[in-house]
Amino acid sequence: MKRKTFSLGGVALRCLVLALCILPTAGAAELTPRQLKKNLKEAEKAWSAGRTAAAVELYEGILDATEPGAPERADALYAVGLASLADNKERAGQLLAELAEKSPRHPSSGTAKAIVALLSELDGARAESARLTAELEASQASATELAELREKLAQAESQLSAVQDAREQLARKDKEIADCEQKLKKVRETLVGGGGPS
Numbered sequence: 327m328k329r330k331t332f333s334l335g336g337v338a339l340r341c342l343v344l345a346l347c348i349l350p351t352a353g354a355a356e357l358t359p360r361q362l363k364k365n366l367k368e369a370e371k372a373w374s375a376g377r378t379a380a381a382v383e384l385y386e387g388i389l390d391a392t393e394p395g396a397p398e399r400a401d402a403l404y405a406v407g408l409a410s411l412a413d414n415k416e417r418a419g420q421l422l423a424e425l426a427e428k429s430p431r432h433p434s435s436g437t438a439k440a441i442v443a444l445l446s447e448l449d450g451a452r453a454e455s456a457r458l459t460a461e462l463e464a465s466q467a468s469a470t471e472l473a474e475l476r477e478k479l480a481q482a483e484s485q486l487s488a489v490q491d492a493r494e495q496l497a498r499k500d501k502e503i504a505d506c507e508q509k510l511k512k513v514r515e516t517l518v519g520g521g522g523p524s
Contacts, residue, residue: 356391357387357388357391362388362391362392362398363398365384365387365388366384366388366398366401366402368384369381369384369385369388369401369402369405370401372384373405378409381405382405382406382409385401385402385405385406386402386406388401388402389402389403389406389421394424394428395428395429397429399428399429400425400428400429400432400434400435401432401434403421403422403424403425403429403438404421404422404425404432404434404437404438406421407419407421407422407425407438407441408422411441415445415448418441418445419441419442419445419446422438422439422441422442423438423442425438426438426439426442
């Protein structure tokens with residue numbers, strides 16, 4: 327009868343696979359209620375002491391560990407939202423909008439709502455500014471084209487005036503030639519008439 331043998335490496339591999347299946351997926355922050363409370367207090371202390379970067383780091387961890395609407399999330403939304411205003415207004419607006427929507431009774435909910443409204447107005451003002459800038463550039467281009475057309479028109483009028491002057495000179499020359507021909511005709515008539523037998 328053959329005896330079964332177990333490979334230590336195979337057992338270790340199975341244990342590793344089982345452990346990976348049981349462990350939470352990477353990137354999903356797991357904090358117990360006690361840890362959340364502790365991190366909130368530390369974040370509040372850091373925020374009050376002016377250590378914004380440290381506070382934001384703690385609040386970011388709280389955001390990663392909580393779902394929208396969780397009571398522990400509101401302070402984190404407000405703090406990270408304010409901190410993001412300087413370099414990421416889009417994210418700031420999203421976080422503050424979530425605070426105003428999901429936690430309307432939070433003391434900072436009204437402020438968050440006002441900031442979101444201001445950000446929206448700022449976006450509208452930027453869009454309007456871009457539109458006006460485009461119109462101004464278009465009008466400047468039109469003004470340049472109009473100036474070029476006026477210059478061409480002035481050149482054409484100058485050329486037309488020169489042509490008219492040339493026509494007038496040509497008309498005077500034609501008249502002078504006609505006068506000369508008339509005089510020549512009279513001289514011929516006189517010569518022909520006076521040259522016959524008397």
